[in-house]
Amino acid sequence: MLHALERAARNGVAVGAHVAYRDLAGFGRRDLDASPAELTGDVLYQLAAISGMARTVGARVSYIKPHGALYNRIAHDPVQAQAVVDAVVALDPTLPVLGLPGSEILRLAAAAGLPTRVEAFTDRAYTPEGALVSRRQEGSVIHDPAEVAARSVRMATERTVVAIDGSVVRLDPDSLCLHSDTPGAVGLARAVRDALEAAGVEIRPVPDAEDDAVAPASSPEHRVLPARDRRAL
Known part of the structure; x- marks a missing residue:
C-alpha cells in the first residue's frame, strides 16, 4: 500500500480510501453482519491508517469508496450505510463518498453534509x-x-x-x-x-x-x- 501511495504521489494521481469489511481471507467480498459500532470503528481505523500513510509520502486521501461486499451492502442497508457515514464524518467531513446511484450510502452521506459522487x-x-x-x-x-x-x-x-x-x-x-x-x-x-x-x-x-x-x-x-x-x- 505504501508503494502504491508513493507512485500515486509521484504521478499526481488522486488517492482514495477503499475501505472494506474486516475480511482478509475473503478479500472483503464476503458479506458480514457487523454491528454499527464495530463497522464504524473498522472503517475509521482504515481511514486513519491510509490517511497517515499518505501523509508520509506527501499525498492525501481525497475521497472514500467502500469495497466489495460492503459497497454492495450499504447500497441498500441504511444501518450499515449510516455506520460508514459516521466514520467519515468523524475523520474528515470534506471527503467525497462514492456509491451506486440511488443508494442508501449516498442518501445518508448527503444528509450528513458529505459530498457525494455517483x-x-x-x-x-x-x-x-x-x-x-x-x-x-x-x-x-x-x-x-x-x-x-x-x-x-x-x-x-x-x-x-x-x-x-x-x-x-x-x-x-x-x-x-x-x-x-x-x-x-x-x-x-x-x-x-x-x-x-x-x-x-x-x-x-x-x-x-x-x-x-x-x-x-x-x-x-x-x-x-x-x-x-x-x-x-
Missing part, C-alpha cells in the same frame, strides 16, 4: 434494476477492451448503460471505475482512456467533480470526472 462500473454487467450482476454469475465481468471502452463512452455521454437483459438503465455517473484486478486491466484502461478522449471527454480526479460536470448528449463537448481509484494507466 459511480458507474465500466467492466461490470448491470441488472435491469441498476445493480451490479453478482460475480458468481457468468458474464458479470466484461473483458473485451472494445466493449468496455464503448460502455465507458456511453456512460459518460449518454449517462446510461445496457443491462444484462438488453434494457437501458440510467446511471448519471460522476465517476467511472475500472477494476485493476480484472485480467488485462492495463490494456482495458488504455482503451477506455483513448475512447473517452476521442469522444471529447475530459478526465479529472474525483475531488474536482461537480454536479453539472457532464454535458448533455446534445452538447458538442462531453465531460465526465472518472475516479482515478485503481487506475491502470
Whole structure:
C-alpha cells in the first residue's frame, strides 16, 4: 500500500480510501453482519491508517469508496450505510463518498453534509434494476477492451448503460471505475482512456467533480470526472 501511495504521489494521481469489511481471507467480498459500532470503528481505523500513510509520502486521501461486499451492502442497508457515514464524518467531513446511484450510502452521506459522487462500473454487467450482476454469475465481468471502452463512452455521454437483459438503465455517473484486478486491466484502461478522449471527454480526479460536470448528449463537448481509484494507466 505504501508503494502504491508513493507512485500515486509521484504521478499526481488522486488517492482514495477503499475501505472494506474486516475480511482478509475473503478479500472483503464476503458479506458480514457487523454491528454499527464495530463497522464504524473498522472503517475509521482504515481511514486513519491510509490517511497517515499518505501523509508520509506527501499525498492525501481525497475521497472514500467502500469495497466489495460492503459497497454492495450499504447500497441498500441504511444501518450499515449510516455506520460508514459516521466514520467519515468523524475523520474528515470534506471527503467525497462514492456509491451506486440511488443508494442508501449516498442518501445518508448527503444528509450528513458529505459530498457525494455517483459511480458507474465500466467492466461490470448491470441488472435491469441498476445493480451490479453478482460475480458468481457468468458474464458479470466484461473483458473485451472494445466493449468496455464503448460502455465507458456511453456512460459518460449518454449517462446510461445496457443491462444484462438488453434494457437501458440510467446511471448519471460522476465517476467511472475500472477494476485493476480484472485480467488485462492495463490494456482495458488504455482503451477506455483513448475512447473517452476521442469522444471529447475530459478526465479529472474525483475531488474536482461537480454536479453539472457532464454535458448533455446534445452538447458538442462531453465531460465526465472518472475516479482515478485503481487506475491502470
